[in-house]
Amino acid sequence: MTNQNVMVSDAKSGVGVAITVSMSNSSLFSSMVPKPPATPGRFIIPRKKPLKKLDTGGVGGARVNAWVDLMRASSPTHIKSTASLPENEDQNSWMIHHPSALHMFEQIINASKGKQIVMFLDYDGTLSPIVEDPDQAFMSNEMRAAVRDVARYFPTAIVTGRCRDKVYKFVKLAELYYAGSHGMDIKGPAKGRRYIKGDQRVLFQAASEFLPMIEEVYKILLEKTKSTPGAKVENNKFCVSVHFRCVDEKKWAALADQVKLVLNEFPKLRLSQGRKVLEIRPTIKWDKGKALEFLLESLGYANSNDVFPVYIGDDRTDEDAFKVLRNRGQGFGILVSKVPKETSASYSLQEPSEVMNFLRRLVECKRLSLRGQ
Numbered sequence: 042m043t044n045q046n047v048m049v050s051d052a053k054s055g056v057g058v059a060i061t062v063s064m065s066n067s068s069l070f071s072s073m074v075p076k077p078p079a080t081p082g083r084f085i086i087p088r089k090k091p092l093k094k095l096d097t098g099g100v101g102g103a104r105v106n107a108w109v110d111l112m113r114a115s116s117p118t119h120i121k122s123t124a125s126l127p128e129n130e131d132q133n134s135w136m137i138h139h140p141s142a143l144h145m146f147e148q149i150i151n152a153s154k155g156k157q158i159v160m161f162l163d164y165d166g167t168l169s170p171i172v173e174d175p176d177q178a179f180m181s182n183e184m185r186a187a188v189r190d191v192a193r194y195f196p197t198a199i200v201t202g203r204c205r206d207k208v209y210k211f212v213k214l215a216e217l218y219y220a221g222s223h224g225m226d227i228k229g230p231a232k233g234r235r236y237i238k239g240d241q242r243v244l245f246q247a248a249s250e251f252l253p254m255i256e257e258v259y260k261i262l263l264e265k266t267k268s269t270p271g272a273k274v275e276n277n278k279f280c281v282s283v284h285f286r287c288v289d290e291k292k293w294a295a296l297a298d299q300v301k302l303v304l305n306e307f308p309k310l311r312l313s314q315g316r317k318v319l320e321i322r323p324t325i326k327w328d329k330g331k332a333l334e335f336l337l338e339s340l341g342y343a344n345s346n347d348v349f350p351v352y353i354g355d356d357r358t359d360e361d362a363f364k365v366l367r368n369r370g371q372g373f374g375i376l377v378s379k380v381p382k383e384t385s386a387s388y389s390l391q392e393p394s395e396v397m398n399f400l401r402r403l404v405e406c407k408r409l410s411l412r413g414q
């Protein structure tokens with residue numbers, strides 16, 4: 042029993058399904074509603090491939106190579122990297138598939154008219170820059186002001202892999218919802234407007250019974266990874282993160298193997314991959330997409346057509362939320378990325394400063410519409 046605890050959300054597998062999308066032209070930017078943008082051509086979307094199928098059980102060989110490929114694919118270090126894309130996909134065609142949410146702002150606003158916008162924001166790489174030391178991933182005062190303003194007009198949630206308390210220390214806004222540990226730990230606003238009736242500040246903790254196990258694996262990984270310079274282990278309460286953004290790429294394979302060997306002793310935990318981070322989580326089926334659905338339900342929008350959820354994130358783990366929005370046919374996802382990536386998001390923004398501009402424009406637009414009433 043060495044493999045049951047390993048899963049990744051996506052893989053550069055080479056196994057794919059071909060789909061054809063309808064033709065469009067340069068009028069795309071003036072006529073599109075915020076749905077998956079259509080563009081000419083035929084492209085390949087790789088199928089999901091659970092990592093356990095790549096795992097042959099021993100140390101080294103194909104298994105390690107597969108891990109390192111995945112680590113590279115999810116952690117591009119060069120702007121021009123297209124490691125996770127089909128060969129014929131380039132930056133320009135990717136931007137046609139996933140145009141800038143700033144360029145498409147008017148269309149987005151038109152599509153949201155008459156509906157309640159609910160804002161979901163990832164933290165690292167979305168509101169704060171990705172930095173070498175995750176403890177130093179501070180958001181700027183300008184970004185904090187933009188998020189605070191958004192929360193004045195729209196229910197707003199931070200959805201993060203980090204533990205709720207830790208992200209709160211960065212964001213410092215009591216008027217938001219916080220879904221920490223990939224949504225396994227959800228808390229409502231401590232002040233300001235509450236969209237959910239009653240005093241339900243702690244709304245949900247999906248995996249309380251796993252807390253002692255998480256603590257144990259955290260301590261073991263802390264010890265084991267001491268031999269890998271730059272590796273940083275973080276206890277995020279309901280999950281453990283092993284950051285490798287400061288680890289020499291030559292040591293990634295050994296680090297991944299080390300983490301997997303520890304995980305073999307914990308079949309109720311699984312391993313997934315984020316942006317320059319390996320994450321250990323309970324095997325329960327809970328992710329950022331489930332957190333999004335839970336919050337929409339808590340806010341009273343479970344079966345409503347009058348809601349327009351917007352989810353902004355930069356990470357592989359945000360894809361679960363993007364997929365939920367696609368399946369619901371409501372709102373849209375925005376991927377924060379400078380490089381083309383396979384994504385279920387409809388739009389893109391390049392970096393946190395663009396996220397801030399998008400949030401500001403949303404607030405400005407709302408203020409203008411309120412004045413006009």
Ligand SMILES: [Mg+2]
Nearest residue numbers: 163165166356
């Ligand atoms: Mg992120």
